[in-house]
Amino acid sequence: MMDLRPASPVTGTCSGLLYQGNDWNFEILRDCYDAVADIAERELGLTTYPNRLEIITSEQMLDVYTAHGMPLGYRHWSLGKRFIAHENAYRRGMMGLAYEVVINSDPCISYLMEENSATMQTLVIAHAAFGHNHFFHNNRLFREWTNASEILDYLEFARGYIHQCEERHGIAAVERILDAAHALQGQGVHRHSGSRRLDLRAEQQRAQARRLHEEATFNDLWRTVPVDEEQQPDTTSNDPMRRRLGLPEENLLYFLEKHAPLLAPWEREVIRIVRMIAQYFYPQPQLKMMNEGCATWVHDYIMRRLHENGRIDDASYLEAIHSTSNVITQPDFDAGGGPSFNPYALGFAMMGDIARICTSPTAEDRAWFPEIAGNDRPIETLKHAWAEFRDESFILQYLSPAVMRRFRMFRIHDDTAAPYLLVDAIHDDAGYRDIRRTVAQNHDPANMNAEIEITGANMHTDRMLTLEHRTTRGHQFHADDARRTLQYMADLWGYGVQLLERDADDGTVLATYEATGRGGVRRG
Template sequence: MQYTIKELEYWNKKIEEKVKQFGLNCYPQEFEIINYNNMLSYQVYLGMPSMYPHWSFGKNYDKLKTLYRHNLIGLPYEIVINSNPCTAYLLKENSLLMQILTMTHVYGHNDFFKNNRLYIENTNPQHTFEMFKSHGDRIRGYIDKFGREEVEKILDAVHSIKFQINLLEFIKENGEIDSWKKDILGIVMEQTKYFIPQIETKIINEGWASFWHYKILKNLELPQSLYLEFLNRHNAVVAPNKEKINPYYLGFEIFTRLEEAYGTDKLFEARTVERDESFIRRYLTKELCMDMNLFQYKIDEKTFIVEEISDEEGYKTIKDTFRKSVGMGSIPFIELKDIGNKTLLLEHKYDGRELDLNYVGETLKHVVSLWNHKVILKTKLNKKSIEVICSKDKEISYV
């Protein structure tokens, strides 16, 4: 290591003083330093070492390790858990400055977890690790009793529709499946509900943490050698991305401009009440759209067509499309419409974005595995209504 634990403790104390001075309201903070192999594992298991076992975690681990080995991706500098006390894992290989910046960034996430309404209303941080450990123990118990293959079949099915909470709850309450399978549905639903606020606040949460690590480190009286590295590292974190929108950059820019226009109180108000969709709707300005060179495109018969650019009028369409695609807006909304003769009738709320029919067919097979009867999904293809039917024998047809 390029630093000692005593150095980290010294800087953590100074950071905490600034956190309180600037008015952030955090849970008690705990840090754990881990090596890159552990960071890969924790990243795969979403920061939960006691996560239940499933083949997909091993697959993701091999994929991430391969990409990392070939320098196609970098490891996260930290993983932060929405828990009380708040737990964060720091990458051992970080430089001293990166540990200082990362710890400060963590306090931003900590404050966001504690004070944003989505987390307050939908999570119980006092019991986070207890919940995941209980889930892991129960799944392992079912594996011991019924075999890994049987348990993973149910997990595969539930994972395929885990964000369709209205549908999972109905199957859990009314499905003709064993009680242990219903318990697995409940486990996946509970964990999904825990993670949904993080999905809904990726941009605003990272923007908040980036804004405060920048503001605090500027006031931390860093030695000149560390200060220069801080500027370089920060600029890399919030740098625009030519291929996709960098959530750190967008969130940081919005908060920076909000402070300039309205003052600090407005920042805390936004942190408390907004999610990505409303954050973008309220605060993504025409000027920022133009500065970011945002544009909207479509692919028609493999031809790339630009539909809108960020000019005086086009930015409104781009902003509207963007806000509808963030958070849970990126996931198709499936509504339970009816149940007759044990057939489950579902409807995709079409908003101009079509479903991949091959994916739909495979997903409906998983739904049938849970429901044990025919399932029909209504959607649109080329603006025409169609029905995708999956029989009890898992045969797919289209009407």
């Protein structure tokens, strides 16, 4: 492991090869880091968290895969299952391993495989320790939703707390809660509520205050009080109970943590841990293309400059080019590419295209991007885009006709009622704009997760919980998946749960699912 402080002010440019051949040692690695940092900070002006590099084996890299890249985490059976699946695929040659994994933390942790050559170690330092690190440090979405300085402390707290729960209540009881929370974690985030940064000290204080409040207010006699059915409030927005519960609520885990009648205090805290970790990772899928495009563009620039400065030889530079080419390959539609784009390929192409537009614009570029065309400030323009956009808005702002032509993009309208496919957006001005909107929609976070809300909770009689899924015909849940996931919801709620699938346009109920706290599920 290497803890690397920010590089000292640059006093000059070193000369001479950093290494020759494939072998490396820690002295060479330090020299490579310093050379990369010199270019990243002096020429590109990148700002980063302090770096920590960890050299690991291929088996340890499989462990990192299993834990979603995090160095700390609580135990769960699914991690072992995932490790075995990855290991079997790797041993059989069905999958390769990443050259590196990087963590959005302070310090920023980059894992480098010890099997890498000296060139690949240099490349991944540029890619992860400076490209990804700069993006983590500066992008607005990461700054507003995450706190890199606290995630490692929170993960350590979470692991210790869940371990204590396993000792006190048994592994089976803890896994029951974790299984259900994991199944619902995609719907366990606040998407529209502003900043939700992790604060370990505040989290611990809130947990203690919540336990004291529950102990002070609990009275088992209240459940024996009879209720007059005629005095039951309705389920409209005028119902004070709905207002008190904050309905409708999009964050299912948050609602369960706060209002599930039968959960013990430790069970609520376990749900909160899963919810807070899911919240931390929430921005990453929205920034996948930009994040990888930024890191790939940065490492490509730095490796080229190292070669131009005589720090790496021709063989090493060719190795770097070969690796980058493999990463940014976009398979054809018929070769397995399908309708999706390789995020490395599209991101890198758009970054390079922005730099070209800033320095050598065409007449078309000037018409489409008058604000940046010919401004001769490519690095400043890229850094602004990396800081202020997410994938959806970045594509809407910067995807150019030149990149669309390079990727041979066109749009097909598939009407299931028609016996043919209609190509309705081609390479003309209107077509370019339609294609750009369609590609951006594929990166819209609203399309990544189903739109589900808790809309009603009958707390006066049977405590039936009502959820609604807003969708369109032909885009409904798979019945088996809906049943299984809804049962996890019922297990945590403790009483009946119903899910209504409604047409987003006219409100028609398309399907109904129900689950009970004892495991029965039926579809209406």
